[in-house]
Amino acid sequence: MKRVAPRGEADELARFRRLLNATMLATFALIVIGGVVRVSDSGLGCGPAGSGTEGWPLCGGRALPFLEQNALIEFSHRAAATIVVVLIGALALQAFRRLRDHRWLLRGSVAAALLVLAQAVLGGLTVEHGLHSALVAAHLGLAMLLLALLVALHRIARPSESSPPVDGSRALRATAAAATVLLLATIVAGGYVAGTEGEGTPNQPVLGAHLACGEQFPTCLDEFMPFQYGRLVDIHLTHRLFMYLTAIAVVAMTALALRRRPRDAATRGRFLPFLLAPALLALQILLGALNVWLGEHPVLIVAHLTVATLLWATVVQAATSLLAVPADARRRLEGSGTTETQAAAA
Numbered sequence: 001m002k003r004v005a006p007r008g009e010a011d012e013l014a015r016f017r018r019l020l021n022a023t024m025l026a027t028f029a030l031i032v033i034g035g036v037v038r039v040s041d042s043g044l045g046c047g048p049a050g051s052g053t054e055g056w057p058l059c060g061g062r063a064l065p066f067l068e069q070n071a072l073i074e075f076s077h078r079a080a081a082t083i084v085v086v087l088i089g090a091l092a093l094q095a096f097r098r099l100r101d102h103r104w105l106l107r108g109s110v111a112a113a114l115l116v117l118a119q120a121v122l123g124g125l126t127v128e129h130g131l132h133s134a135l136v137a138a139h140l141g142l143a144m145l146l147l148a149l150l151v152a153l154h155r156i157a158r159p160s161e162s163s164p165p166v167d168g169s170r171a172l173r174a175t176a177a178a179a180t181v182l183l184l185a186t187i188v189a190g191g192y193v194a195g196t197e198g199e200g201t202p203n204q205p206v207l208g209a210h211l212a213c214g215e216q217f218p219t220c221l222d223e224f225m226p227f228q229y230g231r232l233v234d235i236h237l238t239h240r241l242f243m244y245l246t247a248i249a250v251v252a253m254t255a256l257a258l259r260r261r262p263r264d265a266a267t268r269g270r271f272l273p274f275l276l277a278p279a280l281l282a283l284q285i286l287l288g289a290l291n292v293w294l295g296e297h298p299v300l301i302v303a304h305l306t307v308a309t310l311l312w313a314t315v316v317q318a319a320t321s322l323l324a325v326p327a328d329a330r331r332r333l334e335g336s337g338t339t340e341t342q343a344a345a346a
Contacts, residue, residue, distance in 0.1 A: 012098040016105065017157050019094065023087040023112075024150045028309055030080045031143050035305035037077045038194055039298035045070030046078075049130030056124040081120060088116045104325075108153040115146045133195030140191035144184060147309070148316045155320045172256045176319040179249035179277075183315050186242035187308055193239050196232060209235040210291070217292040243288070247281060250315065254278050257318075273318035280311040 037043055046065060047055025054061040059078070065071035092109040099105050119142045126135040197208035212232040213220035218240075220226055225237055257274035287304040294300065 012094070013102075013157065016091070016094055016099060017154075019087065019091055020150065020154055020157060023084065023091060024147065024154065024313075026080070026084050026087055027143070027147050027150060028313070030077070030084050031140075031147070031309050032302065032306050033077045033080050034140070034143070035302045037073055038197075039296075039301045040070065040073050042070040042073035042077075043131045044127065045072075045074035046127070049128060052128070056127045078123075081123065085116050085120065088112050104156050105153065108149060108156065112146060112149050112153070115142065115149060119143060119146060131195060133192050136195030137188045137191035140194075141184065141188040144187055144309070144312055147313060148180075151313055151316045152320050155317075155323075156325055169256065169260055172253065172260065173319075173322045175249060175253040175256055176315075176322055179246060179253045179315055180319045182242060182246040182249050183312055186239065186246050187312060189235075189239040189242050190304075190308065193235055196235060208232070209239075210296070212236040213292065215293055215295070217289045243285065247285070250277050250281050253315075253318065270321055273314045273321065277311065277314050277318060280307060280314055283307050284311055 037045075044055070045068070046059035047061075049055075057078075059065040059071055059075050065075040088109070092106075092113045095102065095106040095109040119139070122135065122139050122142060126132065126139050129135055193209045197210065209232040212230070213236055216222070218224065220233065220237060220240075221229060225241065227234055227237055254274050254277060257271055284304065284307045287300060287307060291297070291300050291304060
């Protein structure tokens with residue numbers, strides 16, 4: 001017998017889900033704005049490396065930036081990050097005050113709060129150390145992990161998504177997990193490529209790993225994967241290697257999902273992420289190829305990051321749909337869903 005939740009609890013869950021949706025959109029926007037900061041060379045717009053608190057959290061030693069383009073672009077990223085921090089803080093506060101019995105929502109919200117604070121500190125370190133490649137990559141990777149956690153919370157917080165997983169196939173779950181890990185590695189490696197912009201030596205006069213293969217794709221220096229031609233070439237090829245492995249995993253995941261696609265419309269609709277992932281992957285590879293063939297174009301770089309973020313959210317949604325929501329969370333959410341349905345029918 002399903003537990004019928006109090007009407008007030010159902011209302012609080014509805015408010016939590018609306019706030020969660022806004023937080024996911026804000027986090028997505030924050031990642032895209034970070035791409036704009038990169039292509040406009042505004043990462044140090046608020047101060048050079050080693051400027052201490054005058055460069056972060058202040059901007060040029062001021063609470064508000066000077067009316068200078070790079071400073072304003074960098075400050076817009078910080079303003080967006082502040083909005084995300086406030087939204088996640090509100091999520092954690094609402095879960096603690098109103099939904100404390102929903103332990104998984106509370107734990108996930110607290111974890112998101114810790115992640116976003118770590119992300120803010122990492123952003124400050126990235127500025128302080130002059131946009132070091134490793135810090136740039138870690139900053140992007142942590143942002144993706146935060147978005148993934150919010151997507152997982154979205155599944156737990158919805159009664160319609162709290163039913164058993166859409167498929168019990170061990171092979172499909174393993175393939176989806178592999179696709180998720182490999183895609184994250186691809187994105188982090190791409191962040192490392194971006195962090196090398198401006199690097200080069202007299203013997204290797206290129207401006208970053210993104211140009212290390214010239215204008216060649218899928219070949220590089222007239223070979224397929226010529227590792228050991230230098231650090232920047234190796235960094236570029238590592239990103240490509242992870243991308244190839246991700247493509248194999250995503251295609252395999254979709255093929256397995258199609259073979260086990262159910263007949264009922266309700267469950268079949270939850271397979272949409274599995275169908276959308278390869279289309280986004282193909283678009284992402286095309287944008288990456290255009291970035292190599294045409295050289296650096298700001299619009300293409302931002303589009304590449306935007307589609308990568310959409311692909312990441314889609315693959316994470318597909319993977320989490322294969323996981324069972326904890327039993328205690330499912331019972332409470334099913335009860336809340338019953339209450340919402342009765343209220344709508346009244």
